[in-house]
Structure formats: structure tokens, C-alpha cells
Amino acid sequence: MYHIGFGVNDLGVSPPTMALLSGDPERARLIAHTYLQDVRLLSENRGLNSYMGYLPNGRPILCATSGMGAPSLSIVVNELLQVGIRQIIRVGTCGSIQPHIAVGSIVISSAALCRQGAANDIAPVEYPAAADPFLTVALVKAAQELKIEHYLGITASVDTFFEGQERTDSANPYLLRSLVGITEEYQHLHILNYEMECGTLFKMAGVYQFAAAAVCAVISQRTVAENIILTQKDIAVQNAIATAIHTAANSVF
Numbered sequence: 505m506y507h508i509g510f511g512v513n514d515l516g517v518s519p520p521t522m523a524l525l526s527g528d529p530e531r532a533r534l535i536a537h538t539y540l541q542d543v544r545l546l547s548e549n550r551g552l553n554s555y556m557g558y559l560p561n562g563r564p565i566l567c568a569t570s571g572m573g574a575p576s577l578s579i580v581v582n583e584l585l586q587v588g589i590r591q592i593i594r595v596g597t598c599g600s601i602q603p604h605i606a607v608g609s610i611v612i613s614s615a616a617l618c619r620q621g622a623a624n625d626i627a628p629v630e631y632p633a634a635a636d637p638f639l640t641v642a643l644v645k646a647a648q649e650l651k652i653e654h655y656l657g658i659t660a661s662v663d664t665f666f667e668g669q670e671r672t673d674s675a676n677p678y679l680l681r682s683l684v685g686i687t688e689e690y691q692h693l694h695i696l697n698y699e700m701e702c703g704t705l706f707k708m709a710g711v712y713q714f715a716a717a718a719v720c721a722v723i724s725q726r727t728v729a730e731n732i733i734l735t736q737k738d739i740a741v742q743n744a745i746a747t748a749i750h751t752a753a754n755s756v757f
């Protein structure tokens with residue numbers, strides 16, 4: 505495959521059908537090398553690092569990189585489907601927009617408000633961006649079993665980290681009028697968090713007919729400040745990874 509840098513022939517006689525998909529290539533590497541056995545690097549093409557390995561129960565699984573944002577994710581997901589992947593769990597990071605959702609916890613997305621241009625090339629704007637219910641319940645069950653603080657609800661997926669998430673402490677302090685107050689509006693709509701991939705992933709799942717779910721580590725608390733809390737990022741990410749791995753290891757998907 506041109507972008508992900510590997511093909512079905514690189515996946516052996518019993519190829520994986522599930523992928524854990526991270527925006528950050530370093531997270532894909534961390535998941536593979538911390539939790540999987542017999543790990544093999546498949547490709548580092550364009551920084552879209554992909555690894556294949558085995559869960560303790562012998563199940564093969566892929567750890568792949570989406571890159572940041574929906575255009576890159578849409579290419580990677582399309583190619584992953586072409587090599588036989590049928591279940592994708594996004595293991596991401598996000599910013600909480602609700603006061604009770606603290607940094608360090610995780611958000612499991614039931615659906616997404618999809619404000620993403622790439623998704624409009626794949627499905628009408630009104631098309632639902634819904635997570636797979638079975639995979640999502642499995643994530644919740646995993647977080648419960650691991651006693652990880654978790655929240656289930658709607659995620660806002662947008663195309664920009666700064667303007668689209670109403671950040672003004674950046675190179676561009678001037679927001680479009682249509683974006684001023686959008687976070688408060690989303691709070692009233694009971695949206696839990698901001699990130700940049702789930703909406704397009706979920707719409708692709710509906711159109712391409714595969715199962716998608718997402719668990720994101722909360723690394724900023726937007727009711728308090730705009731910045732990322734680096735001191736708690738590692739624990740938050742570990743919580744999201746552990747939840748995804750527990751789900752993959754205990755599910756029959």
C-alpha cells in the first residue's frame with residue numbers, strides 16, 4: 505500500500521483483523537513494544553509507523569499510525585481496510601470541555617459531532633458518525649474492570665487544534681465569529697471532549713462497513729486552561745492504552 509508502506513503479504517498466514525490506531529507514531533510504537541509479543545515493524549513510511557504483534561492469547565493485532573487530522577486518517581484507514589483490517593480502535597488524546605472530566609481520565613466516544621471536511625468526501629454531512637456499539641461497550645467494560653476513571657459520550661471532532669477548538673493563545677489570536685463561544689455551546693449539548701479524528705473514522709466505518717470505536721486520554725482541561733498538562737499526559741495515555749488492549753485481549757471481535 506502506497507502510504508502505509510506494507511501490504512497483505514507482509515502480514516503472514518494468519519493476518520490481524522484488528523488495528524489500534526494512534527495519531528502519534530510514538531504511541532503506536534509504545535503500544536506494540538509494551539503490550540505485544542513477537543513484535544515486527546512493518547513500515548515507517550511517512551512517519552505512519554505500523555507494527556504487528558500478538559496478544560497474550562495469541563491473537564495477531566496491528567498497531568498503526570493515523571497521523572494528525574482526518575485527511576491523513578482517511579488515507580490510512582482506507583489502506584488498512586485493503587489489507588484486511590475490520591475492527592479499528594482509535595487510541596488517542598483529547599481535551600475535556602466538561603468540568604467533571606479531569607486530566608488523566610479517559611473518554612470513550614459513543615458518537616461524534618463531525619465538523620470535518622474530509623468526511624464530506626465520504627458521506628453526506630448529515631450522515632451519522634456513530635461508534636460501533638459492541639466495541640464501545642467492550643471498551644467501557646474494560647475500563648470498569650481496570651478501575652480506570654472513564655466517561656462515555658459524544659466527542660467533537662474538528663479539523664484544527666487551535667481555531668476549531670476555540671484556542672486563542674496561539675499564533676492566531678483572532679477567531680472567526682462563528683467559532684467564538686462554540687465550546688460553551690458544545691458544553692450545553694453535553695459534548696465531552698475535543699479531538700481531531702473520531703468523526704471521520706466513525707463515518708468511514710458506516711460507509712465501508714467495519715467496526716470502529718475510540719478511547720482518548722484527557723490531556724487538557726478546557727474549562728480551566730488551553731494548555732496540555734504534560735505532567736499527567738503519560739498516565740492518561742497509559743489509561744487509554746490499557747483500556748484498548750484489555751478490550752482487544754478479551755473480545756471475540
Ligand SMILES: O=P(O)(O)O[C@H]1O[C@H](CO)[C@@H](O)[C@H]1O
Pocket residue numbers: 526527528571572573595596597598665699700701
Ligand atoms: O494524540 P492523537 O491521537 O494524535 O490525537 C489528538 O492529538 C492531535 C493534536 O494534538 C490530534 O491528532 C488529536 O486528535
Ligand SMILES: O=c1cc[nH]c(=O)[nH]1
Pocket residue numbers: 597598599600665669698699700723724732
Ligand atoms: O486539547 C486537545 C488535546 C489533544 N488533542 C486535541 O485535539 N485537543
